[in-house]
Amino acid sequence: MKSWMKWIAVPFVLIALLLVAALLVPFLVDLEKFKPQIQSAVAGAVNAELDFKSIRLHAIPKLGVTVKSASVKNSDPAFQGTTLFKTDEMFLATEFWPLLQGKLIGELRIINPAIEMVMEKGSNNLASLAKVDGSSTKEPTTAPAQSPAPGGAPSAPTPVKELRERVVIKSIAITGAAAGVKNNGKALASVKDLDFVVNNIGLDRDISINLSTTVKAKESGAAVQGPLTLSMTTRINSSDSELFKSLDFSGRLDLAGMAINFQNALVKKPGQVIAARIKGTATTKTLDVDDLGFEVLNISGAGKARISDFKSLATALELAIRSPDISSLGAILPQHEKLLQKASLEFSTKVNGPVSDLSAVKAEVDLASKLSGTDINLTVRADSVLPAKMQIKTTSNRMDLAALLKPFMPPKPANPGEEKSAPSNAPGAPQGTVAAPAPGGAAGDEKDFALSPELKENLKPHDIAVDVQMREILYDTLNIKDLTLRAGFRNLEATIQQFSMQTLGGTIKAAGKLELSQDPVQFQGNIDLNGVSSSEAIAVIAPAHKDAIHGILTTSMSVNARGTTRKTLTKTLNASGSFQLKDAEVKGASFRPLVAEAFAGYVGGLTSGKAADKAFKNIEKFLASPLGQKIPADKRPKVDDLRKKLDGVKNVKIPDKYTGEKKLGSTSGKFEINDGKIKITSDVASELGQLKLAATSSLEGQLEGSADVNVSEVEKQKLVAQSEYVALMFDKNKNLQLPFRIGGTLTSPKLTLVTGELTRNFEDNAAARLEQEGKKALDAAAVDARKALEAAARDALKKAAPQLDEAKRKQAEEKAKEAQKKLEADAKDKIKGLFKKK
Secondary structure, three states, X not given: OOHHHHHHHHHHHHHHXXXXXXXXXXXXXXXXXHHHHHHXXXXXXXXXXXXXXXXXXXXXXXXEEEEEEEEEEXXXXXXXXOEEEEEEEEEEEEOHHHHHOOOEXXXXXXXXXXXXXXXXXXXXXXXXXXXXXXXXXXXXXXXXXXXXXXXXXXXXXXXXXXXXXXXXXEEEEEEXXXXXXXXXXXXXXXXXXXXXXXXXXXXXXXXXXXXXXXXXXXXXXXXXXXXXXXXXXXEEEOOOOOOOOEXXXXXXXXXXXXXXXXXXXXXXOOOOOEEEXXXXXEOOOOEEEEEEEEEEOOEEEEEEEEEEEOOOOXXXXXXXXXXXXXXXXXXXXXXXXXXXXXXXXXXXXXXXXXXXXXXXXXXXXXXXXXXXXXXXXXXXXXXXXXXXXXXXXXXXXXXXXXXXXXXXXXXXXXXXXXXXXXXXOOOOOOOOOXXXXXXXXXXXXXXXXXXXXXXXXXXXXXXXXXXXXXXXXXXXXXEEEEEEEEEEEEOOEEEEEEEEEEEOOEEEEEEEEEEOOOOOOEEEEEEEEEEXXXXXXXXXXXXXXXXXXXXXXXXXXXXXXXXXXXXXXXXXXXXXXXXXXXXXXXXXXXXXXXXXXXXXXXHHHOOHHHHHHHHHHHHHHHHOOHHHHOOOHHHOOOHHXXXXXXXXXXXXXXXXXXXXXOEEEEEEEXXXXXXXXEEEEEEEEXXXXXXXXXEEEEOOOEEEEEEEEEEOHHHHHHHXXXXXXXXXXXXXXXXXXXXXXXXXXXXXXXXXXXXXXXXXXXXXXXXXXXXXXXXXXXXXXXXXXXXXXXXXXXXXXXXXXXXXXXXXXHHHHHHHHHHHHHHHHHXXXXXXXXXXXX
């Protein structure tokens, strides 16, 4: 063969040999044989099982490894069988020809990966990958010896210049990725169609990072759906002697294409700009962010940050927003659109100090905002972040809290009873309902809040002072004016030095302290209400009963309680004080109409037969006796007439004006709260009479107790005018006492008249009245009998012989008088015997 032909043939032969080698290598090196060893190594390092369909080495078009259908499943018992990661294909390769020239130009490609994070009972399947102590393979305690360079000398480090020119990763590409998060079996959020590309990785070159994805999440009234993009450019700067000199970076996060809806209060449509940006430089010792900002529609904020020492994380951060017009936010806050007209915002914050020691970090926050009908000024000054040593001051001329907060608050159920329907897992039960707690169930097992020793230790060094001055606060119908709060927290004690506000038509003041060092938490202090509208106060606490009572309430109380939950507070709340209710008026059942109704019911049931039947029978028996027969017919008491007059009492009524009465006038008294019950005592006068009240109410509104009414002299005379026999109900002091037992509820009280003493008075007085009537009749009969005896004696004396001397005549007269006295005594004794109590 000619020499020139040899030189032509040699390259072709070499190329052919390389091509043959490239074709044969994948067949000569079978990586599938190492699958068990690879799986065993993964299982020994983490709590997971690795599986893949195939793994193959290839040389054309690039030298690399391709893994098909790979998956990683959790082997921890808590997440057994959960697929943490899976992918259709992973490809790692380097270009063949540059490799022959000593250059590494590689790429990594992952196709359709999916990651699923599962959370159960405070743990997650990502954290469960870690082996417990002693279960993982221990790392070698000594580093492997460095291979000596030819000639026995250590190999020299590769020059930075060579790395810069010889090592380039053209791209790392992840396409079609998906991710999801589940909590106790319920999907919280998902990401799909995630594309992540990093191009041109190397030294002293612009590295491009691009991420785009579609986010879809829906939870508790919030929904997010749409594309998210992140673009970033970085550059690793080096020198001939330094691999890493500095890193320049700039990037932008863009949510313009995303749709966001939170309870129809925050509504962002695709195309509306929401973005964040960052630009700066990092070295091995410092990080400088020269531009840190964001954009929301046409509103922007800017700041900067610097970390001057990575060891202590000495940080200086500044961020500010100053916008004289933020009305454009109405486009994404539709329910706040009117509030945002001609609105402005100024916000600035500064943080300075070593983040590794938060006790040395100082912070400042200043906020000033003016909205339509609302303004707020807030300043925070912290000499230490943790533990907190700070002063907080807030001022405002007017704040409409309802307009600010209600759009973001969860909607109330249309029918509160729906929340207590059957459990959702019961057959046929509607989805989304909550079962009513069984007696002694979750609601009954409510535990009170108590601080752990560790939390107490962490909170103890905090020192916080609060100063709030607000001229007017609105929340629906509630209007608060001149709110002042000065409070402090120190050494696990929260102290309210001053709290006062004008609201509910009056003034509310309070002072006290909250002891967090106690178990459970303890509160003690004083609360004063002066001239508060009772109806407005009820409207805040229980809107359904807002019209139950109207009046002006003034009260002063001392309070102490232990606990924070309703269950413990109802058991431990103790309070005592006095109250006064002026100009009281009720819509429901009024007290005095109930008194009138109960009295009318009682007298309507009275009859002479029940009250004084025995007295009637006795006087009838007497009238039929020989002695009673001596009473002339025109002088005899008419029992039927007496019975009819006595029966007329049942038509007596307390004046009709009380039947529909709503005005109660003024009332005052004392109250105590103990063991979950409120005890009220009161002694007040009204047109109806003197009322003595001793009532107890549970916090659920159940009533029990007593009320005594001493009917006024005016009302007694009106009753007597209806029937003179009403006086039979008076006691020995001529008082008409009406004792009642109280029951029912606060909104529907019930009065039961205690009739025992009243009935005894009626019976005793009725008997005395009958005795009086009989005595009058017998007295009249005795007078007639005496006159008859005297006339008979005179006639006898006239007819007697004149010779009767004066002595005998007088003796005859004395006998006549003695007979008269005996007749009168016999009559009186007979009457007394008739009405003697058995």
